[in-house]
Each structure stands twice: as C-alpha cells, then as structure tokens.
Amino acid sequence: KVAGIVSESDLILSQEESDLHLPHYLNIMGGIVFVGSMKGFEERLEKAFATKVSELMTPDPIVCHDYESADRVAKKIADKHHNHLPVVDADERLVGMVTRADALAALVAEPE
Numbered sequence: 001k002v003a004g005i006v007s008e009s010d011l012i013l014s015q016e017e018s019d020l021h022l023p024h025y026l027n028i029m030g031g032i033v034f035v036g037s038m039k040g041f042e043e044r045l046e047k048a049f050a051t052k053v054s055e056l057m058t059p060d061p062i063v064c065h066d067y068e069s070a071d072r073v074a075k076k077i078a079d080k081h082h083n084h085l086p087v088v089d090a091d092e093r094l095v096g097m098v099t100r101a102d103a104l105a106a107l108v109a110e111p112e
Contacts, residue, residue: 005086064085
C-alpha cells in the first residue's frame with residue numbers, strides 16, 4: 001500500500017519556507033502570545049530538519065487506479081496541481097506512476 005509520496009517540493013525549501021524565524025508575537029503580562037498560527041512554522045521546521053523519508057513525505061497521497069480512464073487521471077492531476085500520481089491496483093498495491101506528460105500523451109493519442 002502507498003504510505004506516502006516524496007516530491008521535489010518536499011526536498012527543496014522554497015524561499016518562503018527557508019525563513020525559519022519565529023512568527024510575530026506579543027509579550028503580554030509576562031507571557032508570549034503568537035500572532036497567527038504556529039502550525040506553518042512547525043511544519044517548515046520539521047521539513048528543514050527531516051532525516052527520514054517519513055518526515056518528508058506527504059502521507060496518504062492521492063492515487064489513481066490502474067482501471068481509470070486517461071481523461072479521469074488527467075483531471076485528477078490538473079485539479080490537484082500534481083506532477084505525478086502513484087498508480088495502484090484493486091488491492092491498493094503500487095503498480096506504477098503516471099506523470100502529467102503520460103496523461104497528456106494518452107489524451108492526444110490517436111485511437112487504435
């Protein structure tokens with residue numbers, strides 16, 4: 001079963017993600033109150049110091065099934081803005097990967 005997927009964007013910190021400064025905060029009555037969410041900061045920090053694939057990957061990725069039509073797979077890729085998707089069989093086992101280029105080629109191919 002596909003547990004997760006690691007993409008190029010998981011391996012490279014963008015300029016925005018590389019800013020690991022603490023979020024803005026206020027010091028109120030001796031306590032610190034963060035302005036905005038700490039979640040984004042925590043996620044960037046974990047990604048920056050990841051040492052295992054499980055820390056880098058996107059868990060439970062969107063997959064396509066080997067019986068799906070090319071147009072349906074192309075729509076999934078386009079709708080979710082992915083470059084590739086894992087392909088699974090009826091038992092949810094990985095059988096391959098499909099890319100944007102694969103989906104486009106299938107859509108424009110002449111029928112046999």
